[in-house]
Amino acid sequence: MTERETARRAFARELNDATLTYGEHTDRTPNFVVTPTGAMCNRIFAVGVLTEVENIGTGGQTLYRARLADPTGAFTIYAGQYQQEAASFLSAAVTPIYVAVSGKVRVFSPEPGTSYTSIRPEEINVVDRSVRDRWIYHTAALTLDRIKVAEKALASGFRGEELTWHLIHQTDDAPGLSRAIDHYQLSYNALQAYRQMVFNALSTIIEPVAPEIDLNQLVIETVDRLDTGEGVKREDIVAELRDGGYDPENVEASINQLLGEGRCYEPKIGFIKSI
Amino acid sequence: MEDMIAPIADELNRALGIDRDTLERELTLLIVEFKVPPEEARRSLLKKHRQAAPVGQAKALREQALVRQEDTAPIEERVVPLKDVRTGDAGITVIANVIDPQYREIVTSRGNVAVISGMLEDATARLHFTAWVDVPDIFNVKTIVARDVYVKSFHGMPGININEKTVLEEYQGTVGAYVRKPRTLGDLVRTDGACDVETEGDILSLRPGSGIIERCPTCSRVMQKGQCRAHGRLEGVRDLRIKAVLDDGTGSIICVLDRPLTEKIVGVLLDRLAAAPEKAYETIRAAIVGTPVIVTGNLTKGDYGMILVAADVDRPADNAAALARTLLGELR
Numbered sequence: 249m250t251e252r253e254t255a256r257r258a259f260a261r262e263l264n265d266a267t268l269t270y271g272e273h274t275d276r277t278p279n280f281v282v283t284p285t286g287a288m289c290n291r292i293f294a295v296g297v298l299t300e301v302e303n304i305g306t307g308g309q310t311l312y313r314a315r316l317a318d319p320t321g322a323f324t325i326y327a328g329q330y331q332q333e334a335a336s337f338l339s340a341a342v343t344p345i346y347v348a349v350s351g352k353v354r355v356f357s358p359e360p361g362t363s364y365t366s367i368r369p370e371e372i373n374v375v376d377r378s379v380r381d382r383w384i385y386h387t388a389a390l391t392l393d394r395i396k397v398a399e400k401a402l403a404s405g406f407r408g409e410e411l412t413w414h415l416i417h418q419t420d421d422a423p424g425l426s427r428a429i430d431h432y433q434l435s436y437n438a439l440q441a442y443r444q445m446v447f448n449a450l451s452t453i454i455e456p457v458a459p460e461i462d463l464n465q466l467v468i469e470t471v472d473r474l475d476t477g478e479g480v481k482r483e484d485i486v487a488e489l490r491d492g493g494y495d496p497e498n499v500e501a502s503i504n505q506l507l508g509e510g511r512c513y514e515p516k517i518g519f520i521k522s523i
Numbered sequence: 524m525e526d527m528i529a530p531i532a533d534e535l536n537r538a539l540g541i542d543r544d545t546l547e548r549e550l551t552l553l554i555v556e557f558k559v560p561p562e563e564a565r566r567s568l569l570k571k572h573r574q575a576a577p578v579g580q581a582k583a584l585r586e587q588a589l590v591r592q593e594d595t596a597p598i599e600e601r602v603v604p605l606k607d608v609r610t611g612d613a614g615i616t617v618i619a620n621v622i623d624p625q626y627r628e629i630v631t632s633r634g635n636v637a638v639i640s641g642m643l644e645d646a647t648a649r650l651h652f653t654a655w656v657d658v659p660d661i662f663n664v665k666t667i668v669a670r671d672v673y674v675k676s677f678h679g680m681p682g683i684n685i686n687e688k689t690v691l692e693e694y695q696g697t698v699g700a701y702v703r704k705p706r707t708l709g710d711l712v713r714t715d716g717a718c719d720v721e722t723e724g725d726i727l728s729l730r731p732g733s734g735i736i737e738r739c740p741t742c743s744r745v746m747q748k749g750q751c752r753a754h755g756r757l758e759g760v761r762d763l764r765i766k767a768v769l770d771d772g773t774g775s776i777i778c779v780l781d782r783p784l785t786e787k788i789v790g791v792l793l794d795r796l797a798a799a800p801e802k803a804y805e806t807i808r809a810a811i812v813g814t815p816v817i818v819t820g821n822l823t824k825g826d827y828g829m830i831l832v833a834a835d836v837d838r839p840a841d842n843a844a845a846l847a848r849t850l851l852g853e854l855r
Contacts (some may be wrong), residue, residue: 251828255727257772293770295727295813350727350812371728375812381843382815389850390772447854449848
């Protein structure tokens with residue numbers, strides 16, 4: 249029996265940076281989208297905040313486009329008539345909401361030089377913050393593993409087929425990584441930038457130290473209390489809490505942190521709403 | 524090719540005491556004439572000439588223990604940690620604690636045979652074993668060295684087989700007990716099955732056959748449309764199970780949860796699900812698809828791929844922040 253393709257874990261920014269595909273276009277062998285750190289993605293699993301759903305179908309066709317945000321960017325999801333369940337899920341979804349999606353990865357290149365990466369969902373479901381945080385942790389760990397192997401690959405001095413053979417015992421991605429190094433002209437600097445991306449993503453789920461927890465909670469409570477439907481003005485939150493004796497600077501920092509963690513969002517610029 | 528023959532002939536000569544000319548002639552035939560890979564040629568000669576040695580060594584364990592080390596140690600001795608034992612291995616040596624050995628009568632194509640079966644364990648893994656010869660002393664020792672055992676799939680996991688060629692000896696040292704440690708799915712899919720493992724993964728989807736099912740009251744087979752494959756149309760017994768795709772980004776397997784574990788992880792009892800059977804599948808799907816679980820159980824490899832039959836399932840602790848902090852610490 250043919251083995252099921254493992255769903256890979258990658259942050260939105262890395263997946264969106266992907267422009268390389270690899271695979272024989274025959275019946276039985278899977279096609280892969282190869283990310284800059286060499287992850288050969290046929291299938292992917294992503295958890296984030298669903299922020300936007302649009303019905304872009306024309307002439308009575310079903311086609312939904314949705315955005316799923318993680319700390320580094322947003323995945324694009326397309327669900328059409330062959331993804332009925334996902335399409336009806338998206339049509340009914342009330343954003344923002346924590347969502348897990350698994351599906352096939354696609355790269356669309358309308359013209360040379362531009363390409364768009366998207367996910368064609370196989371499964372999609374509502375989850376909670378702990379699931380999203382755990383996904384960020386695991387995705388970070390797996391991305392770091394890939395970065396380390398990629399750095400070793402660069403250091404080896406091998407390229408192309410020779411590099412593939414050199415890597416075969418270190419990673420399942422050997423053919424992908426050696427192609428990625430050529431295709432993306434991968435450098436230590438580029439890898440360092442991805443490491444920084446992972447660093448930032450991890451930072452968003454770290455629990456703030458004790459006093460800040462109270463302030464974050466207080467900000468959310470204040471938002472919920474003042475919210476009449478379309479969110480609360482940033483200034484109003486700061487003013488409200490300043491009256492309660494809280495430093496405006498700390499309150500601003502708390503709002504930013506809540507936005508970064510995806511626990512609050514901006515329905516429009518300058519307005520804050522809790523999830 | 525010729526220069527490969529001499530060292531192998533030397534090695535076999537030392538090990539078997541067969542004269543070098545014979546060995547070289549046979550090696551040349553295999554390697555040069557028949558183009559057999561040198562390793563395979565070495566193996567086949569080793570096996571051929573070892574068979575000429577007296578058989579029935581395993582019959583009396585106590586006698587074996589008296590045999591001097593240099594007489595029993597085969598040259599190709601390969602002590603394999605139980606974790607690395609693969610289905611199809613032959614001529615390997617294992618050092619392991621014997622757990623719960625029992626006489627058992629089994630039905631084979633050659634009639635009923637008495638065997639001893641039980642478990643072997645070292646610090647890395649636990650495996651089933653079958654002794655096809657009577658080795659009563661296996662009941663009296665804690666740890667054995669078993670030389671020249673072979674490995675066949677037993678219930679979808681590698682099983683150690685002890686036969687008349689196997690040389691058994693009481694191990695004079697101590698072998699640590701098996702302690703289950705979390706393993707990645709990437710690690711587990713490379714095995715040929717494993718006993719009592721633990722792993723964490725995300726439930727990516729449900730496979731057909733999940734949810735409320737009917738079982739045949741006689742044989743427990745799952746029934747389709749009120750029909751049992753063996754017993755025909757009859758009143759089935761209601762049951763609940765999940766067959767889920769478990770994936771951690773490094774590998775992917777099927778995980779099977781029985782009724783109590785399904786109720787535990789979904790948080791709804793079968794009776795309540797059965798009250799609205801048309802909604803049962805969606806209730807289960809909504810509760811678990813996309814979420815992480817920690818599963819323990821036996822991993823079996825068979826015609827349908829790798830299946831982890833869950834002995835227990837839990838939600839991981841909500842400790843992503845602490846894990847992230849540790850990982851960040853390593854980054855700095």
